[in-house]
């Protein structure tokens with residue numbers, strides 16, 4: 001069952017893998033002391049608060065952090081770096097992946113529930129190819145949600161791409177098939193279409 005995925009400490013990362021979270025967009029429900037959501041995807045995995053690279057919400061119920069990718073990705077795994085203090089705040093946080101913004105994206109399918117591992121600050125969450133544009137971290141209980149770095153590994157879905165509201169050209173390479181996924185219209189693009197980044 002997906003809820004029972006095993007979390008492993010990250011010891012090594014293949015150099016060829018690309019962190020797709022980097023340089024994308026992140027937002028969160030509230031922001032504490034300027035600790036904006038983008039700090040969790042700034043490429044700096046420092047777990048120290050005074051390094052200014054951890055996101056941080058206010059202490060409220062139902063706090064969330066959301067990564068917005070430029071298209072539908074199949075997410076193989078997510079590396080989550082916790083802060084080196086108040087590590088227990090990460091316990092019980094749920095990770096959702098999908099294409100819907102309903103309930104701020106927190107109604108998408110769940111990949112996992114994080115349990116902090118005292119043995120490491122960066123843990124690996126396996127999502128086994130779950131698909132989506134949005135990756136949410138959600139804390140249902142009242143408290144702070146802080147993330148020092150989130151790295152997402154996976155690949156673009158080779159079949160379906162989200163039609164953005166900006167009219168970025170995908171429709172010109174449509175080869176005729178569309179699909180409604182979680183309320184979002186997706187379109188099949190040809191392999192010769194423009195690069196989607």
Ligand SMILES: [Ca+2]
Nearest residue numbers: 039044053148
């Ligand atoms: Ca960071």
